[in-house]
Amino acid sequence: MLDFTGTYTDQYQLTMGQVYFLKGHTHHTAVFDYFFRKLPFEGGYAVFAGLENLLEILKDLRFDEKDIQFLKQLGLNKDYIEYLKDFRFTGTVYSMREGEVVFPTEPVVRIEANIIEAQIIETLLLNILNFQTLIATKASRMRLQAKGKMLIDFGLRRAQGAGGYHASRAAVIGGFEATSNTRAGRDFDLPVSGTMAHSYIQSYEDELSAFRDFAEAHPENTVLLVDTYNTLKSGIPNAIKVGKEMEQKGQKLKGIRLDSGDLAYLSRRSREMLDEAGLDYVKIAASNQLDEHLIKSLLDQEAPIDIFGVGTSLVTGQPDAALDGVYKLAFFKEEPRIKLSETISKITLPHKKQVFRVLDKHGNFAGSDVVALSEEENPQMMFHPSDPLKHLSVGGHQKEPLLQKVMENGKILNDSRSLKEIEAFSRERLDKLPKEYKRFFNPHIYKVGLSEDLKRERDRLIDEHKVK
Amino acid sequence: MLDFTGTYTDQYQLTMGQVYFLKGHTHHTAVFDYFFRKLPFEGGYAVFAGLENLLEILKDLRFDEKDIQFLKQLGLNKDYIEYLKDFRFTGTVYSMREGEVVFPTEPVVRIEANIIEAQIIETLLLNILNFQTLIATKASRMRLQAKGKMLIDFGLRRAQGAGGYHASRAAVIGGFEATSNTRAGRDFDLPVSGTMAHSYIQSYEDELSAFRDFAEAHPENTVLLVDTYNTLKSGIPNAIKVGKEMEQKGQKLKGIRLDSGDLAYLSRRSREMLDEAGLDYVKIAASNQLDEHLIKSLLDQEAPIDIFGVGTSLVTGQPDAALDGVYKLAFFKEEPRIKLSETISKITLPHKKQVFRVLDKHGNFAGSDVVALSEEENPQMMFHPSDPLKHLSVGGHQKEPLLQKVMENGKILNDSRSLKEIEAFSRERLDKLPKEYKRFFNPHIYKVGLSEDLKRERDRLIDEHKVK
Structure with missing residues (x-):
């Protein structure tokens, strides 16, 4: 239906891209996280949607002839425009499955790509995932x-x-x-x-x-x-x-x-x-x-x-017009990256990460997701993201890693599922969520915390970047 | 950007169309009005947008090969599907100009077309005009x-x-x-x-x-x-x-x-x-x-x-997700048509209509639009749509007819304007609107009323259709 091309993006992705191009940053892989901060509708959970749609678009994304003409008209650098003529998304995508039950602040998708590609697709990714997840x-x-x-x-x-x-x-x-x-x-x-x-x-x-x-x-x-x-x-x-x-x-x-x-x-x-x-x-x-x-x-x-x-x-999605999903740089040139803010909840989480869902003994959701470094296998403790006094032992629990590789070097890895299959998967996951989180009014708040290693890294970087 | 085809519609347009087709109603012209009932944002006016976009789409609207396949799969009547293969919008459109300052309950667009065409384009028209006018x-x-x-x-x-x-x-x-x-x-x-x-x-x-x-x-x-x-x-x-x-x-x-x-x-x-x-x-x-x-x-x-x-x-358009624009049948088979409702404000206005904007002596908007029968030239009185005691003499005022023919037999009549020109026109019109109507909080309510002839016709039809 929709003819998505390279210009389906915010102009600043293209102007930043020009700097990266001219400065030769194209060989460096950037890692971005997609996450949202607030559940819509005063509810207790969100249903992640739009992923398979997005991957189909990424697979074929190009700057077409009209796009290229327009970039010339905008006065972008000629060599950079030549580079964009051959643009393909060749990155790798880790994601929760479409239909998954998801919660604020945890990475739902992780993009690893050269920084120009990763930036250009940002707007498209947010546009598709924010809206479909809302609906x-x-x-x-x-x-x-x-x-x-x-x-x-x-x-x-x-x-x-x-x-x-x-x-x-x-x-x-x-x-x-x-x-x-x-x-x-x-x-x-x-x-x-x-x-x-x-x-x-x-x-x-x-x-x-x-x-x-x-x-x-x-x-x-x-x-x-x-x-x-x-x-x-x-x-x-x-x-x-x-x-x-x-x-x-x-x-x-x-x-x-x-x-x-x-x-x-x-x-x-x-x-x-x-x-x-x-x-x-x-x-x-x-x-x-x-x-x-x-x-x-x-x-x-x-x-x-x-x-x-x-x-x-x-x-x-009335009365909520939009899911507030964002896309933040977490790793670049082999270094973890952070964005500071006066509000600690708006400070981003550095490093390549994995999300573990903690299960109860019946295999249902225990009510906690742990965001950890991607190389961690079984985090034992979970820390509140902003209150240093709150932490929880999750060592004795089974956990599911939720981020799986779904695209590699621009190629989709799994067969696409029908919407019926996605819906059935979503229903199955929602069944595992205890009913307090599905309550219509004032649902219980699902906990998303940081592993000890991630928390230490984040705190170290905050300290390093603080303007003294 | 968007590949709009015949199936960009609600399914019921197609099922109703099948009845019209099988019953041979295709030769009869139907007249539909597009109007909205409530101003968004607690404001005092709306800016009409989307028209030129819509006309461009109508001009080329077709059922493509995939559409036809899908209609077959849905089990629609074969002769009707053959008819839809040749579908073109051949109707005539009267409209206010894009950028016009518009108000609730007055027809902003009037469509005259065979009833199948008029129904099929309804969803598309509402989808485009409601959203762009909101924004x-x-x-x-x-x-x-x-x-x-x-x-x-x-x-x-x-x-x-x-x-x-x-x-x-x-x-x-x-x-x-x-x-x-x-x-x-x-x-x-x-x-x-x-x-x-x-x-x-x-x-x-x-x-x-x-x-x-x-x-x-x-x-x-x-x-x-x-x-x-x-x-x-x-x-x-x-x-x-x-x-x-x-x-x-x-x-x-x-x-x-x-x-x-x-x-x-x-x-x-x-x-x-x-x-x-x-x-x-x-x-x-x-x-x-x-x-x-x-x-x-x-x-x-x-x-x-x-x-x-x-x-x-x-x-x-937060906090208002949608303009509540509707598309209502007003005339068919040479007869005025009405839809009743328990609320008088939701009863539709029958007949082909024109809208006159009343001007003050400086040529600015006097604060009243009169909805009249299309053949009226200069309505003298204006009646409140639901309060029979309220009426206003507008005889001494200059008036502008706002609905103009913009498409005839499926062909666009005017050269398209640039968005800059539409914006300039809109600004000019907004300048003519007295500032009480543009007030940020609690703006003055712009009056939209009925001409004496239209009121008489509406009341006659209400009486005729009332279930005794």
């Missing part, structure tokens, strides 16, 4: 509240432009079953769903004829929108008529959809009317500005809704 | 607060996926001067801007060498990022050194950038230190989670900042 997390929150009910993405019309395309992909990773977005369905092999809008009913002289024509054209897939004129006095009675007529032909009305009014009340009344007419198999779908709070509230009220269609709040 | 409006709010200071879009990394591409376009319409987004710069002919990140400084053993190398590689465009280690003790003193060295070579340091800490305090101290060193021409740029509220606050404090770099809140 997969939002979708996962809705999935937890919707329990076994069906969830459908209706968001494209209110999505942030072409962002809607990847939003539909991420929604499925978070647990949505289908999308109204035909193009995303086509490209990502998602189930698509869609029946009728108000305009369709309005285009007829009367609602009943509109319903009948639809049932005739789509007997296997008729979901009647019942609120164009009056839900209980017109929409539902007409839907019942058509449902009974379909029965005569050996067909079954699939559902009705409510799109306005008090959904708890209307779904209950609609269910009663349908059941009284013998149409107890007809499903009730509901839409209209839904989010996880409304889904929870409707189900707390035992509203008999079978299918939720969710738009704006899903595909935009 | 242009956000940008415009920042422009008003930033007064004459320079504004640069830094948003791509936190944008909602590929939405960032069009966000940069819309930001310029709203008054931004430049973008960090190289690809948007390339495709929309925008000034691009970018110098260095923290990683660049970190890649050096010391800050001073990093600054020197940059100045050497980009003598015309050096903006030094001064907060990697310590802004006032290290960043600014090193920037001053490099600035003085550049003077020796007959060059000029362009600026420094602050990206953390108290920007009011740091900008003031930085200004003093630079001025004392004779570098009073060096500009101060600031970034870090800025929005219109922070820009206003910084300038209220007289922070000596010359350039604001704005990211997340600009390109995502």
